[in-house]
Amino acid sequence: MQHEFWATTILDFLIALGVVLGGVILGGLGAFITDEYPMHRMLHLADKLKIWAMVAAIGGTFDTIKAFEVNILGGQLDLAFQQLIFIMSAFIGAHTGTVLVRWMIQGVI
Template identity: 40%
Template structure:
């Protein structure tokens, strides 16, 4: 059985992987199509950051259902766990975002 901390790590690294993988492969596709790869990678970082969080959480509907039960039925424990899962996924996406920007030589975030 997967524990709470394991889920936090999974969410973090899944969202990190979506950002890094999407940007790297998008840069490769940009190279093949004659566009500047670094600019394409930086543009993709902005576009797929939210999608990385959604993918890490397994879609939005289960997350909203847990949040609804937590708010309206008083299940505070489930609500807090979901908030931590969202924060973990956001942290992974932000780290991937920063890695791509630093690799691109952009120091201003």
């Protein structure tokens, strides 16, 4: 049970990080192909993809909200707290990705 919790937490973190980094790099390539500023587009995408990276990592907002409802109404507050941790983990992963991209482009974290 505990192993599964940590595995999901790490998975959410890395998925969110991968969505941001992958999206930014491939988006930058797209910008280069379509004759735009790659760095500028990457920076813009890093901010834009953050929320979608979180959504992708936790597997869709609706399921999470449903799980929240079931757990809270069923009195299983520890499971609801677990869901919160997963969301936080995804958020930290997405934010890390954005910070890394910003650091790569602007040289400032």
